[in-house]
Amino acid sequence: MIRFKRWRLSLALILSLAIFSAWTPVVFGESTEQLQEVRDLLEKYHLSKPDDEDLSNEAIDGMVDSLDDPYTEYFDEEEWQIFNSALEQTFVGIGIVMSEDNGIVYIEDIIAGSPAESAGLVIGDSILSADDKDLTGKTVSEIQNEVRGVEGSNLVLGISRNGKTLKFNIERKSLHIPIVTTRMLGDGVGYLALSGFTSDAASQVKNRLAELEKEGLTSLVLDLRNNGGGYVTAAQDIAGLFIKDGVLAHMRDRDGNDNPLIVSGTAKPYSVVVLVNGNSASASELLAGALQDYGVAKIAGTNTFGKGVVQSLIPLQSGGMLKITIQEYYTPTGRKVDKVGLKPDIPLEGAAEQLIGAFRSVGGKIVSLTAGKGSLTVNGVRISQQDIIFKETNGWYINMRLAAYVLGAELKYDSKKRAVILTKGTIVKWIKTNDSRLKIVDGQSSIHAGVLKKWFSNVSYTVSGDSVKITVNE
Template sequence: MRFTFAKKSRAESSKSRLPVWKKIGLSAVVATIALPSWSAYASEASDRLQQVLDILSTSHVSGVTEEALSDAAIKAMVDSLNDPYTEFMDKQQWSQFEGSLARNYVGVGILISHTAEGVYIEQVFKDSSAEAAGLQPDDIIVKVNDTDITPENAKDVATYITGEENTNVTITVLRGAERLVLTMPRKAVSLPVVESAYLDGGVGYLKVYSFSDDSDEQFTEILEGFQAKSDFRSLVIDLRDNPGGLLESAGYMASNFIKDSVLIHTKTRNGTDNPVNIVGGATLPLPVYVLVNENSASASEILAGALQDYKVAVIAGTNTYGKGSVQSIYSLSDGSKLKVTIEEYLTPLGHPVNKVGIKPDLVLEGGMNQLLQVLRLAGVKEFKVEKNRSVVTVNGMQVDDSLPAVEEDGKLWVHSRVLAALAGAELKWVPEAQGVELIVQGKAPVLLSGSQAKMVGDYLFLDAAAFAQSFPGVKVEGTLNQLALGASAVN
């Protein structure tokens, strides 16, 4: 199979896409292909299989049905391959798979978080059932329908709230001293697949959660909006924790940066190379940074690998997942699907991805540290990181990264890498002092050790107040659940 991606104009709709597509995800790299009739595969082996099905379904004392036997036989055949990406999906499983790719689910439209205080609402989605019913951020969920929420079942709250579309769910919350009982319908909810922010310094930020059917169109529209700004200086693409999606979506995103080149090479069981090409793409003459981590997989690795091979972007973070195989989806007669590994893919320069991943150009550990360092490289000069319970924002932009901090010994301790990133400092462990040396170019090193440094589990935390005294440009305000860290421009 050969695929060519030509850069689309904004007027082109998803209906104009290629009739054959591949999905590339942590659990799938798939192409939808019509399955030939069973007779095309008729053989002595298939005849024997049918005979066994007939005998067992008509003679076995258990009364087992042919459908149940067929499902068991398919599962056994698939399991015998020892391939986690080849699988059989019934109609319901296939629907769930498609929904996960598009980030769709049936619920009320809230994002919840777990803290020592209980399960609280972090975000209420716009135009959702939850918004209409009156749920608000910071409400603490204490009951769902007739089930009281306890520490033992708190992890199951999302399961209690979601359910069949157009059925009602009653959620009881605490809002301060007030107890509210609110009933609302469950409806289809679509989570965003691309989010963006435009930061001071002319830095565009694009967070891609999934390579769904329209994510490339959203990506391109936002990018064109950035390009229309006179002060646009650099771009950050965040692919961390993105498990993949449609190959064509990754291809069209790549066409914003790459002209007339190979996107990936695919290698079949016979060793045949079927390149996937980009035709009529564009370039972006600005610095581009791509954030990846160990959960960036498949389509994320395709995009990151191509931008890295063509030296279009600096890849930063940690080594990616290493999902470099291609699956095809075969539609069966009853609407079920068979997903089969058919190819391995390589980067444009022929680097393998499967079980290897993409090695970043700049290795950075820790989510918040990764984000702050890359934003600084991209041109952001000043930072304000705020934490309200588990909701974290960076320069007003809500992020998925946590702000690792603890309160112990009457002090507030913050992860050493985060503080170093805010100060624009290089971090160096000094074993003889059981502390760290922080180095800012052109300034004397600062050593924090003894009572100013503390191991929390496997990670080094620093006394935030002592750090701020050593680095006047860094400000620390508030407590553990209401925390603000600021950093002025590093000179």
């Protein structure tokens, strides 16, 4: 179960604290040989140059903790399997993504080729039970706990669809989460989201990008939001899809030696914008920083995480695996990333606003927002941003800030009139805060979609069952 996200020995890895910070391995029964081997490797390779006195603790976890480095870790065999599964984005489950709307948990997405798809589950089904245990009123995380299980075991999932209660017997299997998502957003703008730099990420990006180009792509939105990193070589190969000649980054070891990662590829004839946020880390920052430095792309979104150190995986002869920080990296122009991050060229807050802003920055014009059954999409791309479009008894409401952004209007509050005001060019529209067509919850105002359609000629608003589509033509 997932919510809204080949081992190469001695390969430099870029991994994200945003994903793995909760990991605190506990090591039991390490041998004298393991202790000495870990001590020798830390002294020989770690970026901070620890000496024997620094590593005086007798246990492996004590030595690792003494480095004050959240990225250097020791894994026993079981821990390594879990870690490697996360790195390669594999998991055991039935293959659904869930979201909650007004106390109801819906299936928001289904992984292609998953047991859920084979069983006949569809997007929009609401979850009622698991193995005959009532799950109505439960949160997404509570339902996740109930449906988890081991590979090969079966789950009887009860759902509601169009007023009917259905049950599906589904076998849990090991699944690989798709790391690349693509679609055409309209107006010639292609969209490619990359969720992780797995060992096969570069080939997947190359193939999917070629498909978009065949569909008539004239500009690209490359989405690296919430991408915590992965293999450096994957970032290097992907950079070669956009940069003809250059470097991905400058890698500096503990002696100050600079080992640039060379990029040799092809340039694209179209404009590119890279979407990032505070969870874009490591390999995402390597790639985004290089594209930004070479003027290949602009960065949109919020400041990135700021993880600019590199780890290598070293198998221990005595058993287990050591992930050790060996280098710090800088962008092609020498910008520091660690604990600093990358600053976007186009600052944008909010998941929906970020995608809309990136789309329009490369020539997109028509924006369509579709909401219903726990799902929100912008031009067909699913957005994990709750409660910005919602249904009331008298119709659908859209967050006022999002509405203003989509319209390209200025939003103000007039305290004397006690009214919210939208201004677009010579058009000035206002609505009082006590008007039933305006909802204010926790300081956030939302306006009835029908009001926007009445005020602005470029807005259309259609309702179909339990969903709504709001379209704005710039």
